[in-house]
Amino acid sequence: MEKTTMKRSRQRDAIVAFLKTRKDHPTADMVYQEIRNEIPNISLGTVYRNLAQLSERGDILRLPCDGKVDHFDADTNPHYHFICNHCGCVKDLELPYDCKLDQNASVEFEGIIMKHTLLFEGYCTDCAKTI
Amino acid sequence: MEKTTMKRSRQRDAIVAFLKTRKDHPTADMVYQEIRNEIPNISLGTVYRNLAQLSERGDILRLPCDGKVDHFDADTNPHYHFICNHCGCVKDLELPYDCKLDQNASVEFEGIIMKHTLLFEGYCTDCAKTI
DNA sequence: GTGTTTGCAAACAATTTGCAGAATT
């Protein structure tokens, strides 16, 4: 989370720029496929390295999705997400992060609760029709 | 989730019995290591197969832990969990599953929300001391 | 007997890492 020295790179700039253009929440591989149009010989390892680095610094959000592939979000404002159990798409929810959940959970708990992740599941609009 | 025909096996019985004895929430590998004492030539594949089968039938709970290794819980009563960011241990929280979260999230959302997973993070009692 | 389950090993998917060279400061 602490900002370390960081040199700029075309690859990382492209990754951040791309993430900012998207409201859906691409996976590492989606980022890789996209950036390849611009920087054809970028490697998947570089994409993973940068996504890890950026999310550790808090510049982007890593969205863990119940054992499925991680997604990434350029909107670092804490908010909740939804994942479709059919197509796997990830969407934002209006619901803002609720600190009270952490407080409530802390009441009967001896350890230290710092945060929570909350993921909603179901079917997105499109998939709801097809099923 | 639907109960299919299922023949009994010593291996599966041992897995379920073991999970029931534990309040912590073992991973597949922890189950494997433990059952090996009783059934030395059980294979890791069998453990994974049974854990998957049992959790699909709803006989046990699979706990996805933010990209980290899945844990398993014989207590199928829906409740929330805590994971320690230091030692990785998983603990139960008193907080019961809150259906209102699903309702609230549904208000501004066009798709269908069926459930949510909520995982708290921080430091367990032991690790809180060491850090 | 029929169908399920097992052990084993190989396959797999997602991600991480080691390294020598290239790029940034």
Add this chain to the structure above:
DNA sequence: AATTCTGCAAATTGTTTGCAAACAC
């Protein structure tokens, strides 16, 4: 010049799968 970053390929991790034999009903 010093250090960070990259591409590449190999390694790792967690998990799944194909198959023939073993087992349960």
